[in-house]
Amino acid sequence: MRLTELERRTFSALLVASIFQGFVLSSFQTQDIIAKKALHALDWQVTILVMLWPLSNLFSIWWGKILEHSHKLSRYFILAGIFGRLVLLLMLWITSYYQYMGIMILVFSFNAFISPAQNSILQNNIQKQNRGNLFGYTASLVTLVSITFSFVAGKLLDVNENWFRYFFALVGILGLIHCIIMSRIKLKKSHNPEKAFLSLQEVFFKPIARTIEVLKKNKDFAVFQRNFMIYGIAYMILLPAIPKYLVETLKMEYSQTFLAKSILSQVGILILAPLAGRFFDKKNPAFFTALSFALISFYPIILLISLFHVGTVYVNYIVYLAFLIYSVAMTGIVISWNISSIQFAGDEDVSMYQSVHVTLTGIRGMIGPFLGLFIMEILGIKAVFITAIFLFLLAAYLSFRLYLRMDDKCWKCTYNQVLVYFRKIFPFN
Numbered sequence: 001m002r003l004t005e006l007e008r009r010t011f012s013a014l015l016v017a018s019i020f021q022g023f024v025l026s027s028f029q030t031q032d033i034i035a036k037k038a039l040h041a042l043d044w045q046v047t048i049l050v051m052l053w054p055l056s057n058l059f060s061i062w063w064g065k066i067l068e069h070s071h072k073l074s075r076y077f078i079l080a081g082i083f084g085r086l087v088l089l090l091m092l093w094i095t096s097y098y099q100y101m102g103i104m105i106l107v108f109s110f111n112a113f114i115s116p117a118q119n120s121i122l123q124n125n126i127q128k129q130n131r132g133n134l135f136g137y138t139a140s141l142v143t144l145v146s147i148t149f150s151f152v153a154g155k156l157l158d159v160n161e162n163w164f165r166y167f168f169a170l171v172g173i174l175g176l177i178h179c180i181i182m183s184r185i186k187l188k189k190s191h192n193p194e195k196a197f198l199s200l201q202e203v204f205f206k207p208i209a210r211t212i213e214v215l216k217k218n219k220d221f222a223v224f225q226r227n228f229m230i231y232g233i234a235y236m237i238l239l240p241a242i243p244k245y246l247v248e249t250l251k252m253e254y255s256q257t258f259l260a261k262s263i264l265s266q267v268g269i270l271i272l273a274p275l276a277g278r279f280f281d282k283k284n285p286a287f288f289t290a291l292s293f294a295l296i297s298f299y300p301i302i303l304l305i306s307l308f309h310v311g312t313v314y315v316n317y318i319v320y321l322a323f324l325i326y327s328v329a330m331t332g333i334v335i336s337w338n339i340s341s342i343q344f345a346g347d348e349d350v351s352m353y354q355s356v357h358v359t360l361t362g363i364r365g366m367i368g369p370f371l372g373l374f375i376m377e378i379l380g381i382k383a384v385f386i387t388a389i390f391l392f393l394l395a396a397y398l399s400f401r402l403y404l405r406m407d408d409k410c411w412k413c414t415y416n417q418v419l420v421y422f423r424k425i426f427p428f429n
Contacts, residue, residue: 003130004127006125006188007125007126007127007130007134010121010125010126010185011126011134011137011138013181013182013184013185014121014134014138014185015137015138015141016181017138017178017181017182018138018139018141018142018145019141019145020145020174020175020177020178020181021142021145021175021178022141022142022143022144022145022146022148022149023145023146023149023170023171023174023175024085024171024174024175024178025142025143025145025146026145026146026149026150026153026171026262027088027167027168027171028053029146029150029261029262029265029266030150030153030257030258030261030262031049031104032046032049032050032239032243033243033246033247033254033257033258033261034157034161034164034167035049035097035100036243036244036247037161037247037254037257038157038161038162038164039096039097039100040097041097043240043244043373043376043377044373045097045101046240046243046244047239047240047369047370047372047373048101048369049101049104050236050239050240050243050369051236051239051365051366051369051370052101052104052105052108053108053111053365054232054236054361054362054364054365054366054368054369055108055362055365055366056105056108056109056111056112056362073117073120073121073182073183073185073187074183074184075183076113076117077113077117077179077180077182077183078179078180078183079110080110080111080113080114080179081175081176081178081179081180081183082176083106083110084106084107084108084109084110084111084113084175084179085107085110085171085172085175085176085178085179086172086173086175086176087103087106087107087172088103088107088168088169088171088172088175089169089172089173090103091103091164091165091168091169091172092165092166092169094165103168112358112362114182115338115354115358116354116355116358117182118182118338119338119339119341119342119353119354120187121182121185121187122134122135122339122342123342123345124187124188125185125187125188128281128342128343129281130281131277131281131339131342132276132277132278132279132280132281132335132339133274133277133278133281134277135273135277135335135338135339136273136274136275136276136277136278136280136335137273137274137277139269139273139277139334139335139338140269140270140271140273140274143266143267143269143270143273144270146262146266147262147263147266147267147270150258150262150263151255151258151259151263153167153258154254154255154256154257154258154259154262155254155255157254157255157258158253158254158255161254211355211356211359214353214356215356218344218353220286220344220402220405220406221341221344221353223398223402224285224286224289224340224344224399224402225356225357225360226398227286227289227293227395227398227399227402228289228337228357228360228395229360229363229364230391230394230395230398231293231296231333231391231392231395232360232361232364232365232368233364233367233368233371233391234300234368234387234388234390234391234392234395235296235368235388236364236365236367236368236369236371236372237368237369237371237372237375237384237387237388237391238300238372238384238385238388239368239369239372240369240372240373240376241372241376241381241384241385242261243257244376244381245303245381246260246261246319249310249381250310250315250316250319252316256316259320260319260320260323261323264320264323264324264327265323265324265326265327265330266327266330267324267327268324268326268327268328268329268330268331269327269330269331269334272328272331273331273334273335276331276332276335277335280332280335280336280339284403284406284407285336285340285343285344286399286400286402286403286406286407287399287400287403287407288332288335288336289332289333289336289340289399290396290397290399290400290402290403291332291396292329292330292331292332292333292336293329293333293392293393293395293396293399294392294393294396295325295328295329295332296325296326296329296330296333296392297388297389297392297393297396298322298325298329299322299323299325299326299329299388299392300322300384300385300386300388300389300392301385301389302318302319302321302322302325303319303322303385304382304385304386304389305318306318306319306322307381307382307385337357340357341353341354341356341357342354372384375387
C-alpha cells in the first residue's frame, strides 16, 4: 500500500487506540456470562442484557445527525470516554443485577457514537482503496488484545468470580484511554459546515426524517439494510440461548465459556481480518456479505449437532468448533458491518449512513432476543438453532440477489462464460 502522510498518522493512532479497545470488546463479549454466573441472572434478565447493545444503537441516528454538523470529534469522544467507559468504575460497588444493568445501559448508550465517528475518520482520512485493508489490521489487533484479556480474565474468575468487579473497573480506565486517543485524530475535511448549536428539532426530529430520506434515496442501501436486518434477527435470537446452553446445559466453567465465547469466537478475525479487508476493497459489498451470511449458517448447524451429544466427552469440542467457524464468518461480517456504509454513501457524509445502519441494529434488537427467548421457552433450544439457520441462509440468498442487481454487467459476463463452457461439455441444439 502507498499511504499518504495523513493516512500513516491516522493509521498509527487507530492502531494504538485498538489496543485499548480490545479490553472494552472483551467485556462486551462476556458481560452476559458474568451476569448469569456471578449474579445468578434469570433467563429473561440475561435476555434484557444481551438486548442492551443493539437497543442502545437506536441512539445512533442522533449521534449521526450531530456528527453531520461537526468536524471536531474530540469533545464527543471525551464525553463517551467519561460516561460510556469510565463509568465502569462503579462496578466496584454493585451488589445486584439491576445495578449491573444500569451501568451497562450507560456504557452501551454512549458506545453508539463510536462506530459513526470511526467511519467519519476512515472516510475523511483514508483513501477508498486502503480502507478495508487498514481496518482489517486494526480489527486484528483489537481481537488479539480481547482474546488475551479474556483468557486471563476467565482463569482469574474461576478462582474468584467476585473479581468481575475489578475486571470491569480496569476496562473502564483503559476504555477512557481509547477515547482520548481517538479524540486526538483530526479530520482532513468536513462535508458540512460546523454548527455551534443545533436546535431541538434538528437534534431530535430531523434525524428520523433524514433516516427515511437516506433509505428512500439509496435503494441499494435500503435493500442491503433489509438483508442485514434478517441476518441480525437470526444472530439475536441466538443471544439468550447461548449463555443458558453453555452455563446450564453444558455446565461450563468461566475459563471454558470464555474460551468459546470470547477466544475461539474471535480467532478468525485475529488471523483473517487484514486478508478479508483486502478482499472487501476489491469486491462488491453485497457479494462479500452474502458469502459471510452463508458461512455463519454453519454456526447454528454445528450447535444443533452438539445437542445430540450432550453428556458425552465430545460435546464441548463440538461447541468449540461451532465458535471457531463463527469466528471465520464474523471476520467478513465485522468488516462489512463497519465499513460497507462508506461505499453506499459515495461522496456523501457517511456519518448518517452508518448511523442508519447502526440504528437498525437497535430496531432488530427489540425483536430478536425476545423472539429467541419465546422460541426457547415454548419449543426449546433446538428450535432456536433451526430458526437461525433458516434466517442466515435467507439473508445470504437475498444479499446475493442484491449483488446480481448492483453488478449486473459483471454477472452477465460470468453467466455467458459459464454457459459457453457448459455447452462445450453438453452440446445440444
